[in-house]
Amino acid sequence: MLSRVANTTLEDCQTPSASQKGRAGRPRSLLLDDLTYLVQAAKPGHYARYGCVGCKYEFSGRATGRVLKHATRCLKLSPQLRSHACKASSDSSPGACVETIKAKVNPAHNTSAVAVHSTSDNTVAIAKNTESQDWHAYFADAGKSTLKAALDLAILKFFSCNGIAPNAADSSEWKDIWRIVGRYEPVSRSTMQDVQIPQEAEHVRLKQTKYLMTKQNLTISFDGGGTRRRESFYSCHVTTPKRESYLIEAFPGNGYAHTAEWISKHVLEVIKSIGRTRFAGICSDSTGNTKKCRQRVCNAVPTIINFPDPVHHTALAIKDICQLEYFSPVVKITRRVIKHHSHSDKATHQLDKARPKFNITHGLQTIGKTRFATIIHAAVALCNCLLALRYVQAEHGLSIEDCSPQLFMAGKSASLNFERDLNQLISIGLPFAKAIMCLESSHSTAADVYIFWCAIAACLKRVLSDNESGIPSSVKGQIRGIFNARWREIFEEGPNRAHLSAFFLHPGYTGAAIFKEPNAVAFNIKVPARKDKHTGQEIKHRRVYQQVGECLTTMLAAEVEHGKNIKLNVPSTARKLLKDRFQHQFRAYATGHYPFSTPLRDDQTALEWWKELENVPQAEVLAALAIKLFSIMPNSMPEERTVSNFTWTNSALRNRQHLSTIVSHTQIRQFYRSKARLQTMSIPTVRFYEMDSLLRDMTTAIGPKDAEKAVKFCALDQDDSEDDVDARPGESWLDDLTESLTTDAATEFAMEHDVELGQEELISLLASDHAIEMVAQRESQHQEPVLEEGTNEGVSWVFDADI
Structure with a gap:
């Protein structure tokens, strides 16, 4: 047998x-x-x-x-x-x-x-x-x-x-x-x-597909790429709410025009094979065709929420800043210094011997073509090595092409000016680079995207408010303008306000003073709200409350009309009652009433908090929408990790591999290696000081024990990709011009009318050292009003903030 x-x-x-x-x-x-x-x-x-x-x-x-x-x-x-x-x-x-x-x-x-x-x-x-x-x-x-x-x-x-x-x-x-x-x-x-x-590989893929067909609130992400054989492709991943990501397909693109129609056709095929109603979100970078593809998919499946990738978007802001005329010289010098050391074994050896004398743990960082914010990583590493480079200059001499001979001479104006310019670039770019590392995490949520961009603004405001920074006022206005343009692009003029809604629904931030208090002395004409049965505290941030309510109402309408959630997909005769229940529950949450007064535990995620309420009658409608939002992974990092796997498999010695071979090896490797990896604990909120990263090490004060490790690191730390070095300036992503973007100089940040940027809690999110948490919890509990039975009348899916 x-x-x-x-x-x-x-x-x-x-x-x-x-x-x-x-x-x-x-x-x-x-x-x-x-x-x-x-x-x-x-x-x-x-x-x-x-x-x-x-x-x-x-x-x-x-x-x-x-x-x-x-x-x-x-x-x-x-x-x-x-x-x-x-x-x-x-x-x-x-x-x-x-x-x-x-x-x-x-x-x-x-x-x-x-x-x-x-x-x-x-x-x-x-x-x-x-x-x-x-x-x-x-x-x-x-x-x-x-x-x-x-x-x-x-x-x-x-x-x-x-x-x-x-x-x-x-x-x-x-x-x-x-x-x-x-x-x-x-x-x-x-x-x-x-x-x-x-x-x-097919056996693995079919097992993964069958597994995904048992899940809800899935996220689909996609991105383009190519192999050493010059075979183009678009990879497609599906991620569960527990952040299990699976490479389902890598569509070969040779011979096809990579239009939004072509990409969306294949993405919709993957969605159909698993189940249209099982998907909650879609994510990709925002190139012309991928942006239109996301929109086409959302039009075809109205229950899917459109998420632009925040990591790519944040990296574009760094690129815009580095292309400012003011920062152009320091960027060019940084690239030349690193290029010189990447090509000179002698210079690298001399720097390697000099670093232990100054307790410098890490060497220079190459500027690559694939790592996000790579120029900021390189600038931080170079700044840390300045003392060692000046020592090398004094002892052995250091001649770098197209650079001043006094660049690393202690006390010389060229050296001091370069150090000042380098510190200015780091002070502006570092908040973006830190936020990128946090947003790359598989544990990140849509709420994290909003809060980390607010944290970037808070850090920038502190730097730009410092008169001793040396940055001219005109450049400060340009920096604010770039930030505002990128902020509006994703949070105000983007496809939706899902990021703001997720942040508003995060139970860990209900007591945080992130939003500004209403001005008590301002002259306002206020129309009294209709009488209701709530007797608790008033809603403080009505503008934000209105925006979030409108977004959630749109989500609710899509679920009612096109979804399969048994709590939301009700008969037409019960839809008005469902909308009224949602509005009462949303107001109860905003004012801290029962059953939303339970504080978030330290070891509990927002998704877990809301899942405890999904079967509570006074919260189940709002909980269903919140669970959907927090189940979505708002970045396309599975694509980046898979492409890194492709690069590892498709090495220079195996440059004749076909795309199908690379994909099969990767699917098998990811499937069986995921079994071997330990299940990581869910992280309530990703913070930079909790990240195990080289950038954190380089921006944290070095202790005596760390200094002992200095000789163990090379003077020039290479990227994983062997062809990723910025060998010629013309090859860098920094030289590619970004899409046309209106970046008028600004005197304030776009979100300052709603967000209190002076809050230390925002600054602490991007701190390299451990920061004390300052989140106050509300203790009051209130009962939800008893609702009357619904009618058979049509439902207008317009949010009423005064109900």
């Missing part, structure tokens, strides 16, 4: 047609007949040639593995044919064979696809079970087949997870290992690369 199970192939599962039953040999595969057509009949010494029915790709022969490898990635095949090819490929994978054998050996074992990480444990279990069998079974065909299935999967994981090229499977050294072991003959390179790896 085990032998038959282990040796089951796709051809064995096919049913021959009636016309073929009388023929000898292997039965024809109906699926292969559907996927291919005969191009040229076989000739003496040559195989017959077949072509893909969807595109012009041709095969020499019709090996099942090679045909399915192409069919599972061919975008020109019909969705039905491609789905059948993916299913057949998955069923023949090493992982599927292991699961089938495990089910036969242990019928009580559940190999449900929902248990998304079970295959890794099955391999070990099968191997142990094989060892425990009696010697008759051990040497019988069933025992050998069981052992082969387990080893096939284990070896495949070893190659894919560790980035080993399949070519090693044909090496004599690899074969010698298994010749000594005996009883197992490993597969060849071509079998592993063209059959097993693509099949296992």
Whole structure:
């Protein structure tokens, strides 16, 4: 039995047609007949040639593995044919064979696809079970087949997870290992690369898809990229509320115009395959085509919330500031100094020896093309190394092309001016760089995006208010103008006010004095609110309350009309009652009434806080909307991490890899490595001083113990990507002009009419050292009014702040 199970192939599962039953040999595969057509009949010494029915790709022969490898990635095949090819490929994978054998050996074992990480444990279990069998079974065909299935999967994981090229499977050294072991003959390179790896990748993808079909409030993100072979692609990830991210597809883009229509077509296919109503948000950077793609997807699925990626957006603000004429000289000098040390072993060695004398722990940082805020990281590292560079200048001399010979001479005006300019650039750019590192976190929420941009403004205001900073008033106005333009782009003129709404609904900030108190002495004409049953405190920030209420009402209308949430998708006769319940609950939350008066625990996230209220009648409508907002991951960092994985796999020595091979290796690696990683605890709010980062180390005071580590770090810390060094100034992202943006000089920050930028709580978010939390909690509890039954009248989805 085990032998038959282990040796089951796709051809064995096919049913021959009636016309073929009388023929000898292997039965024809109906699926292969559907996927291919005969191009040229076989000739003496040559195989017959077949072509893909969807595109012009041709095969020499019709090996099942090679045909399915192409069919599972061919975008020109019909969705039905491609789905059948993916299913057949998955069923023949090493992982599927292991699961089938495990089910036969242990019928009580559940190999449900929902248990998304079970295959890794099955391999070990099968191997142990094989060892425990009696010697008759051990040497019988069933025992050998069981052992082969387990080893096939284990070896495949070893190659894919560790980035080993399949070519090693044909090496004599690899074969010698298994010749000594005996009883197992490993597969060849071509079998592993063209059959097993693509099949296992499909098996992994289908398991992930089935797992995601059991989840709600998913986030879909996408981004473009390319390989060393110059094959363009658009990757697509799906993330759960617990921040489990899965690479579902990487659509090949060669030969296609990467328009919003083309991208949205494939993104919608992924959404449809999992379930349209299971998605809550979509995120990407804001290039012309991706921005339009998000809008098209939101139009097609109204319940999906549009989120521009805040990390890319924040990096654009740094780019705008660095391109100001005032900062151009210091940026150019910084790049030249780092370029000189990246090309000069002598200069690097001299700096490496000088740093311990001044307790300088970290060396210079290269300016790369992929890391966000890389110029600020490099500037901070250079500023920390100034004493060592001046020592090198005095002891050995330091000549840098196109730089003043007095640049690192102590006491000289060129050196002092450069240090002043470098500190000015750091003081302006560092808040953005710190915020980027926090917003890159998989734990970040839409509320974090809003609060960290407020924190950036608070830090900038403190710097620009300092008359001793040396920054001219005209430049200060330009900096405020750049910040305001980028602020309005995402928070005021963006697709929605979801970030502000999430911040307003964050229970950890209900008592924080972030929003300004209303001016008690200002002359206001106020229309009295209609009489209601609330007798508690008044709403202080009515402007913010109105904006958030309008956003939440729009969300509620979309859920009522297009969603599947049982608490919100009510009959038309109950919609007016539902809207009234929402408005009463929202007001109760804004005024701290029951059941929203429970404080947020230190170890509790906003999502967990709201989930405790989802079944409370006095809170369930508002809780459903809040849970949706806090379930969305508001950044597209899964794309960046996967592209980094692509770069690691597609190294310079493996530059001929096809996109499909890179994607298969990455899907297998991410799937099995995620099982090995420990589950990280949820973080209520990401703060910079809690980050384990090099930038935090460089901006924190160095203690005696840290100074002992100085000699362990190189003088020039390289990026992970080997071609990521800013070797020529023209290659840097800083030289690319940004899109046209109105950046008129400003005397104040755009959010100052609502946000109190002088709050220390905002400054502490971006502090490099631990800061004391100052969040006051409200203790009062109030009851929600009893509501009357709804009517059959139509519902106007307009938020009424005075209800």
